[in-house]
Amino acid sequence: MKTNLSRRDFLKFFFFGSAATAGAVFLKQSGVQATEHGHNSVQAQATPFPMQEHGGGLVPGTVGEVDHENNGFDPTKILTDFDYGEVSTLPNGQTLREYKITVLNKDIEIVPGIIFPAWTYNGRIPGPTLRATEADRIRIHVSNGSNHPHSLHFHGFHAAEMDGVPGSGPGGAIAPGESFTYEFDAEPFGLHLYHCHVFPLARHIAKGLYGAFIVDPKQGRPPVDREMIMVMSGFDVDFDDANDFYAVNAIPFHYQNHPIQIKIGEKIRIYLVNILEFDLINSFHLHANFFHYYPTGTSLTPSEFTDTIIQGQAQRGILEFSYKHRGMFMFHAHVTEFAELGWNGMFEVTE
């Protein structure tokens, strides 16, 4: 707020001048008064932040709960929702996996009370987590039910006409009402992603057109107790090309309000993808623990044993860890601004 004081400009310098004594008295007294009345008069509308119950103080968070049913997806379910496609065998013996994706405009309640006019794959953000095994034949039947041209651009090996970039053929930009089938072999193994590549690219991604693409190695990864997918992104709700909210799996603070339940000693594997638009980097930090990190998941040997990693846009990696102690443990972007704007979650570790 700006006030214009014109001839009164000097006032901003003066106040305490000759009135210093009175001013000092007055500051002191109003301060005392506020401590007396200020504290009890206002009831904090608490987010269900678990730490708050244990005598925690004031914490960032949203009020209320988004309408998951109306949104058509729930981040808690997305966490472990892997789409293996419809499986069949080709005459040459190769496994064929077929996926169906529809591009839809959808109003999504990003934070309670704020509706974001999103563009989605299958009506959800992130889009379905497509999962295949190395060397499988992949067919993704895409139909565009929205009013803009869109595409699917996969990270991985494929032919130029399957690249989903405008100019690369009919799959480069699928017109509204049209369909296209992307087809290629799933390789290399690792954790990848797909997103719309129609221009303006930043807008098409920021509106919600992205998802994870997991290619398991032929021999598989060492078994773990639980696998989860986490896609990090942000939302620019007022369209000023800067994110207003950040999240894993689309809904800010979701896993803060609904901690992920795990057991002591349970082996956890997280497929972590960063598709955050507008900001240069994103990160993941795990509290009271360390994890083995497999960048891009293209090796079965971890590159690092750490508790914090950084990812630029479209970077991704696999995290493996288990907890030794019971309790509430945060995980969040160690770009703390993002954490306080929604990219914050909790693991609740029990016996």
Added chain:
Amino acid sequence: MNTTQPPRFSIRTFGLLLLPVILLGGVIALFLRTGGGLDLESPVPIETLTIERTILKEDLIEIRVQNTSMQEITLAQAIVNSAVWPIEVTPSATIPRLGRAVVRINYPWSYGEAYAVTLFTSNAVAFNLEIPVAFETPQPNSASFWSFALIGLYVGVIPVFLGIFWFPALRTLGRRWIVFLMAVTAGLLIFLGLDTIVEAFEQAANVPGSFQGIGIIGIGAIATFLALEAISKRQLESGGDEAAKRLSVAFRIAIGIGIHNLGEGLAIGAAYNIGEISFGTFLVIGFIIQNITEGLGIIAPVLRDRPSLRSLALMGIVGGAPAILGAWIGGFAPSPTLAVLFLAIGTGAIFQVVFEIAKLIQKDTAKESMPAIIFSGALAGMALLWVTGLLIK
């Protein structure tokens, strides 16, 4: 055609008067039903929210808002310095048109730091608010009332009275000097009047659109000017001696300056509230030097008369004390709309008094014209405020 006798007011005349109004109602109804063939649906509702006041208490940011858009709006979320914080909106997060609400954010702010708050409506329209310096907002209590009164005393009452204290010395002056002093007063008032109206325009920028700040300036200034003009005419018609008339002019100068000082008080209170006031004793001195001229202006018309002590005291109070009232309003219940109204009234009052003084000077110079004295006086008056302004800008 009978030109001497106007037609009698009849039922028929009444009907004819009403006819366009009835037709207007019909046109509006038709437009509302059909949209007039225009597609007026906006893809996103245009929302405006006026942030009226921010109050800081311990671990609490309280924001008073008014919905100044064409439709109701719903406040959904708030971000404070790049962090989402839970909000509580009373009476309701859904605010009707021109309705008010209080947004409370339990936030551990620190003394002296700056904060940026963004309020999001359910349509993801963002409203930004800056708290340049955070500190406990003074609450109305006896101590703060007294301290604001003290500020008003220093900036308003004391300088005006100091100016009035020149009275005994100045009344020994001759006619030419009195004319000179009246010209000085006119110059002072023109300078103050310009300052007041510019301030009014600046404040008008903070007035919610639907309240039309510029319109308020026009109404306030012109209405005040004409009302004072009417009062002065009535006094003229009712007779009375010249001395009484001059005293009346002096009182009106006091009123004009008083309202100007009220505006000054409003600005002080508001500036204090947002932490724009810092230390600086020498500036008070600058202030007293500048505002002492206001007292001089008040007494100029009555220098040749013998106004009672009571009148002089009353003029000092009328001219200076509104600064105290202004500081209270600005400090405890600031309202840009009210500020614009006061400043507009001040503008109207000041220019009417300038007009009045011009008439007095004209009367005094009827026998002997003194253009050089009037020129140098008016210029000296304006230059006086300009130069003393240099001290405090």
